[in-house]
Amino acid sequence: MKQERGSQEPIVQVSPGMRVVDAAGAIVGIVDMVQLGDPNAVIVQAPTPDTEVGLDELMTAGAEEPEVPADTAARLLREGFVKVEARRPLDGDVYVEADQIHAVNAEEVRLSVLTADLVPED
Template sequence: MSQQQDTVSRVTTGMRVVDSAGVEVGTVDLVQRGDPAAVTVQAPAPVDPGSSLDELIESAAVEEPDVPADLAARLLRDGYLKVSTDLVRTGAVYVLADRIAAVHDGAVRLTVPATELPAEE
């Protein structure tokens, strides 16, 4: 198990999340451990001329994480947290496993400011 996976495995839903500046981001809604085989970028398969790339992505998309496909692939591979927050209009941000500095005293501390966290779409 990688260091990132070990860190993610210590996070539980409901934990407070604090960014690198000490700003309260919100609370953990979802903990997703990484799966290195989850989504790999492959050469595009021949496309049915009647369907757009967006339709293909939507048909293959899972409900979480609700972010652009390239970021979703990275989140699924590396692991992530979904955090409920009042800081963005959509009410949730995603934290890549490698952005977690520490899990201590029931709180998750991040290595980046909240403004760098991708918001749910």
């Protein structure tokens, strides 16, 4: 499977509704949303002694996605991610990191990792 449109970053070719397949060929689910990376997305300042707000609260105050622990959310926001609606509802949704995308064509996103290696939604 080849990347289309000559892009060096496959994530820019991903759009909602595309099927996602892991490295073994198993269907992971359908793309729910795509978030391109932003190196400046999360800048956390050290808390002052009188501050009782934790990193998790800082992360959730400004964004609804991704729904993962704060340190993982910061990484996903910086690098970019794809949220995948699970194939089976009981499996739960997962997040694909931009660098886990191997190839994209008109209908499918092929990953370089197995489903078990993806970040689950909290």
